Amino acid sequence: GAGVSQSPRYKVAKRGQDVALRCDPISGHVSLFWYQQALGQGPEFLTYFQNEAQLDKSGLPSDRFFAERPEGSVSTLKIQRTQQEDSAVYLCASSLTGTGVDQPQHFGDGTRLSIL
Amino acid sequence: AQKITQTQPGMFVQEKEAVTLDCTYDTSDQSYGLFWYKQPSSGEMIFLIYQGSYDEQNATEGRYSLNFQKARKSANLVISASQLGDSAMYFCAMSLLRANSKLTFGKGITLSVRP
Numbered sequence: 392g393a394g395v396s397q398s399p400r401y402k403v404a405k406r407g408q409d410v411a412l413r414c415d416p417i418s419g420h421v422s423l424f425w426y427q428q429a430l431g432q433g434p435e436f437l438t439y440f441q442n443e444a445q446l447d448k449s450g451l452p453s454d455r456f457f458a459e460r461p462e463g464s465v466s467t468l469k470i471q472r473t474q475q476e477d478s479a480v481y482l483c484a485s486s487l488t489g490t491g492v493d494q495p496q497h498f499g500d501g502t503r504l505s506i507l
Numbered sequence: 508a509q510k511i512t513q514t515q516p517g518m519f520v521q522e523k524e525a526v527t528l529d530c531t532y533d534t535s536d537q538s539y540g541l542f543w544y545k546q547p548s549s550g551e552m553i554f555l556i557y558q559g560s561y562d563e564q565n566a567t568e569g570r571y572s573l574n575f576q577k578a579r580k581s582a583n584l585v586i587s588a589s590q591l592g593d594s595a596m597y598f599c600a601m602s603l604l605r606a607n608s609k610l611t612f613g614k615g616i617t618l619s620v621r622p
Contacts, residue, residue, distance in 0.1 A: 424609060433511075433598050433612030434552070447607045482552060484610075492540030492602045493559055496610060498552035 393417065395499035397483050403505045404473050412468045412502045416485030423466050424496060425458055426482040434482050440466060473506045480504070509534040509606075511599050513613035520589045521621050527574070528584040528616050530599030536560075538604040541582040543573065546596040546615070555597075558582055586618075594620045 396415040404410050416423050422441055426434035427450075437456065439447040442463040451458070455473075460466040470477055480503050484496035510533040520526040532541065543555040558566045558573045566573045574583040586593055596617050600610040 422608070426610075431614075433600075433614050434610070436609045436611070439607050439609055441607075447609065450609075480550065484552075486608070492538060492604050492608050493557060494608065495542060495554040495557055497554065498544075500549075500551045503550075 395483055395485055395497055397481075397499035397502050399502060400500065401503050401505075403507065405507050406473060406475060408473055409469065409471045410473055410504065412470075412481050412483075412504070414466045414468070414483030414499060416464065416466070416483070417487075417497055418464075420485035420487055420497075422486040422488065422494070422496075423460055424484045424486075425466070425468050426484065427452075428480040428482055428501070430479075437468070437481075470504075473504075475506045478504055478506045509536070509539075509601055509603060509611050511601055511611055511613035513599055513616050515616050517617040517619065519619050519621060520586075520593075522591060523588055525585060525587045526589055526618065528586070528597050528599075528618065530582045530584065530613060532580050532582060532599070532601050534580075534601065534603065536603050536605060540602045540608070541573070541575070542600045542602070542610065543571070543582075543584045544598045544600060544612075545593075546598060548595070552598075556584065589620045591620050591622060594618060 425437040428434040436450040440460040480501040486494040545553045602608040
C-alpha cells in the first residue's frame with residue numbers, strides 16, 4: 392500500500408522485556424516522526440528524523456527509549472526494560488519534506504503496546 | 508511553550524446538520540501551521556485540513572472548513588452536513604517552523620453523529 396505501515400499492530404510484553412516497533416513510511420518522504428498516545432489523550436511527540444539524521448529526540452521519556460532510521464527509510468523504535476507506564480499506542484508519521492509548517496503528517500495505524 | 512486547548516465535552520450532532528469543534532492555541536511564534544485530524548475508533552489518524560499562520564483566507568476541504576481567527580488564536584473546525592461516519596475523535600494540532608514542524612496536539616473532542 393501507499394500509506395505508512397507499522398508493525399506489529401499489537402504487542403504484549405512482560406515488564407522488563409525489550410520491544411522493537413517498526414515503521415515503514417511513505418516512499419520518498421523525508422521526515423519521520425514518532426508519537427506516543429496514552430488512552431484518552433492526544434499524541435505526544437517522541438522523536439524526529441530527517442532522512443537518516445535524528446534531529447530531535449527531546450520527547451523521549453527516558454534513556455530506555457531509542458530510535459533509529461539507518462538508511463533514511465524504515466525506522467525502529469526500541470524500548471528497553473519495559474515498564475507498565477510504557478503501555479500506550481505508538482504512532483509513526485511521515486511527511487514529504489524536511490522543512491516547513493505546511494506539510495501534513497501522514498500517520499500509520501499505530502502499535503498498541505501493553506506491558507503486563 | 509506552544510499549547511493547544513480543546514475543552515468541549517463530548518459533542519453530539521444530528522445527521523445532516525453542521526457542527527463546530529473548538530480549538531484555541533497559544534504561541535508567540537509568527538510562523539506556524541494548524542491542523543485537524545480525525546481518529547475513528549479503529550485508531551488511524553486521518554489528516555483533514557491545514558491552515559497556515561500567514562493565510563488570509565480560511566481553509567476549506569470538501570465538507571470541512573477552518574474558522575481561523577488569528578487575533579483570538581482560535582482555529583475552529585466546521586463540519587457541514589454531518590454523516591454517521593463522522594463519529595470519531597477530533598484533534599487540533601500545531602506545528603512550529605523553529606521546532607522541526609513536530610506536532611503539538613490538544614486532548615481531542617469526541618463527536619457523535621445521531622441518525
